[in-house]
Amino acid sequence: xxxxxxxxxxxxxxxxxxxxxxxxxxxxxxxxxxxxxxxxxxxxxxxxxxxxxxxxxxxxxxxxxxxxxxxxxxxxxxxxxxxxxxxxxxxxxxxxxxxxxxxxxxxxxxxxxxxxxxxxxxxxxxxxxxxxxxxxxxxxxxxxxxxxxxxxxxxxxxxxxxxxxxxxxxxxxxxxxxxxxxxxxxxxxxxxxxxxxxxxxxxxxxxxxxxxxxxxxxxxxxxxxxxxxxxxxxxxxxxxxxxxxxxxxxxxxx
Amino acid sequence: xxxxxxxxxxxxxxxxxxxxxxxxxxxxxxxxxxxxxxxxxxxxxxxxxxxxxxxxxxxxxxxxxxxxxxxxxxxxxxxxxxxxxxxxxxxxxxxxxxxxxxxxxxxxxxxxxxxxxxxxxxxxxxxxxxxxxxxxxxxxxxxxxxxxxxxxxxxxxxxxxxxxxxxxxxxxxxxxxxxxxxxxxxxxxxxxxxxxxxxxxxxxx
Numbered sequence: 001x002x003x004x005x006x007x008x009x010x011x012x013x014x015x016x017x018x019x020x021x022x023x024x025x026x027x028x029x030x031x032x033x034x035x036x037x038x039x040x041x042x043x044x045x046x047x048x049x050x051x052x053x054x055x056x057x058x059x060x061x062x063x064x065x066x067x068x069x070x071x072x073x074x075x076x077x078x079x080x081x082x083x084x085x086x087x088x089x090x091x092x093x094x095x096x097x098x099x100x101x102x103x104x105x106x107x108x109x110x111x112x113x114x115x116x117x118x119x120x121x122x123x124x125x126x127x128x129x130x131x132x133x134x135x136x137x138x139x140x141x142x143x144x145x146x147x148x149x150x151x152x153x154x155x156x157x158x159x160x161x162x163x164x165x166x167x168x169x170x171x172x173x174x175x176x177x178x179x180x181x182x183x184x185x186x187x188x189x190x191x192x193x194x195x196x197x198x199x200x201x202x203x204x205x206x207x208x209x210x211x212x213x214x215x216x217x218x219x220x221x222x223x224x225x226x227x228x229x230x231x232x233x234x235x236x237x238x239x240x241x242x243x244x245x246x247x248x249x250x251x252x253x254x
Numbered sequence: 255x256x257x258x259x260x261x262x263x264x265x266x267x268x269x270x271x272x273x274x275x276x277x278x279x280x281x282x283x284x285x286x287x288x289x290x291x292x293x294x295x296x297x298x299x300x301x302x303x304x305x306x307x308x309x310x311x312x313x314x315x316x317x318x319x320x321x322x323x324x325x326x327x328x329x330x331x332x333x334x335x336x337x338x339x340x341x342x343x344x345x346x347x348x349x350x351x352x353x354x355x356x357x358x359x360x361x362x363x364x365x366x367x368x369x370x371x372x373x374x375x376x377x378x379x380x381x382x383x384x385x386x387x388x389x390x391x392x393x394x395x396x397x398x399x400x401x402x403x404x405x406x407x408x409x410x411x412x413x414x415x416x417x418x419x420x421x422x423x424x425x426x427x428x429x430x431x432x433x434x435x436x437x438x439x440x441x442x443x444x445x446x447x448x449x450x451x452x453x454x455x456x457x458x459x
Contacts, residue, residue: 059451083457091455097401098448103373103393115457143373145400163456 007074009035009167009195010056010089015069017051017061017219025051027219033195035073035166040206040227041199043216044241049199050094052216053169056197057089058082072167087116090165090194094172096152100144105136105155108144112163130162131155134188150181157188167195174202203231203245215240260399263316263368270314270365275374276381282366286359294351300358307361314369324364325357332356372396398445405441409434 012031018024025048033039041049054060055070058077068077072088075081093099102108109127118126131137134154144152153173160168173189174182182205189196189209198210206213206227213230215223217240223230231237234244265271270278285303292299311321336352339345366375379389413430 054451057455059454083459086455086457091452093448093452093455095448098445099452101394101397101449101453103376103397107373111453111458112456115459141373144397159456 006035008032009037009073010197011071011074012052012055013069015052015055017048017055019051025219026055029216029219029221031214031221031224033167033197036193036195037212038196038210039198040210040213041197041216042201042203042206042213042242047216047240048219049216050171051219053091053171053197053199056167056169057086057091059091087163088165089167089169090160090163092156092160092168092170092173094175096149096156097144099156099159100152103143104140105131105142105144105147106140108155109159109162112159116163126162126164127158130158133161134158135184150177150184153177153181153185154188161192165194167197168192170196170198170200172200173198174200174205203242204247207231207245207247215242217241260396261367261372262320263314264371266315266369268313268315268369270310270369273369275370276378278366278370279375279378282362285362289355289358289362294354300354303358307358307365310365310369314365316365316368321361321364325360328360328364329356332360394449398442398449401445402438402442406434406438409437 010031010033012029015026015029015031016024017026029048029052041052043049051060056072058064058068058070064077064079064082070077072081072085075085077085100108102111106127109130110123113123113126127140128137131139134157136151136154136158139147139151139155144155147155157173170189174185177185182202186205186208189198196209198205200206210227212225213223213227214221215230215236222240223233223236228248231242231245231248237244288299289303294300311318333353333356336349336356339348339352342348373393376389376393379392380386413434
């Protein structure tokens with residue numbers, strides 16, 4: 001916004017997407033996210049949040065066209081730039097069981113770095129660091145299916161952080177976490193300095209972490225602006241299946 | 255939930271558990287192959303192997319009852335087929351051969367999987383250059399078996415919680431089972447797609 005000359009971390013222009021069964025998921029999404037921003041993506045169930053996120057590191061569409069509507073650090077996503085894009089944009093999936101596909105925690109966190117061709121000692125160091133960052137040092141040899149939900153979520157995050165992405169894209173990171181888990185997640189995310197996009201129904205998380213919010217409904221962006229301003233707009237919130245979060249009611253009388 | 259029905263005791267500590275994985279894997283494979291290939295008339299092998307396995311069980315501290323239950327659970331798959339041989343001349347002998355062989359082989363594999371963590375077995379396979387695709391498939395299978403069992407269990411519970419009558423009609427039961435299996439299949443394929451997406455997201459090609 002302030003620095004026009006800087007290339008944005010993410011730029012989406014007129015993104016449309018229709019699922020193979022004909023359901024229209026995204027109809028003309030425009031979006032620019034500057035380097036270092038932390039943006040909350042909110043909207044009702046089925047608004048297209050997850051679909052949008054899957055486009056940000058080229059999981060969707062399944063067949064890339066020559067001119068992708070999504071560019072990452074000024075590079076349009078093409079078959080040639082895809083490996084780089086996937087390294088730059090780390091994606092945290094909604095269901096930890098989808099993301100933890102290796103027999104041990106170590107192997108899972110090491111998966112990304114190995115794919116990027118790091119040497120074995122480097123991989124081990126990166127994994128150690130990532131696990132320490134999420135507070136799971138010593139979990140290396142555990143099996144994912146023996147972990148609690150919150151621990152699984154943190155291993156997923158470690159797996160993404162181990163790829164050292166410049167943009168972190170999170171799909172419902174706080175769903176099914178207990179209050180302590182949520183608190184720890186917030187502190188953890190707060191300490192990560194990458195550009196962040198967080199899709200969530202947890203509006204308090206958005207208030208606490210994201211200065212900017214985007215409201216998505218029926219595959220279109222219906223509002224984009226400062227979080228406090230948007231979330232205080234009760235008619236807007238109610239019209240799109242959301243609500244004015246309690247912490248704002250207590251904080252801002254105006 | 256009981257995520258450990260496959261290899262409950264694989265993380266115990268015993269002399270057998272501490273043996274190198276490669277050695278255990280190699281021995282298990284040799285035991286199985288020789289047992290399948292040798293005729294039953296080579297008594298020494300079969301008696302020797304039986305004694306060896308009993309020794310392994312004692313040393314490994316895996317409860318006897320657990321092994322017995324596991325064998326009882328697995329045997330019907332093999333013996334179910336073998337029963338057919340009883341109807342041919344000399345069938346009893348063939349059946350006995352199959353019974354002895356399958357019991358020894360199954361016991362060997364159950365012992366292997368309960369004295370060695372699966373990830374360690376995979377590591378050895380990788381070291382001896384088993385094709386990566388095969389190892390990935392095995393690793394994913396092991397990982398998602400548990401998720402699948404959980405899912406089936408949750409569906410079963412959800413159904414049970416809404417079953418108010420003591421339904422004894424077979425047709426109903428089979429119908430419900432069919433639905434569960436169908437649902438499980440659909441959910442698994444969808445999950446497979448999501449897992450693939452998650453792998454791609456971290457650079458898989």
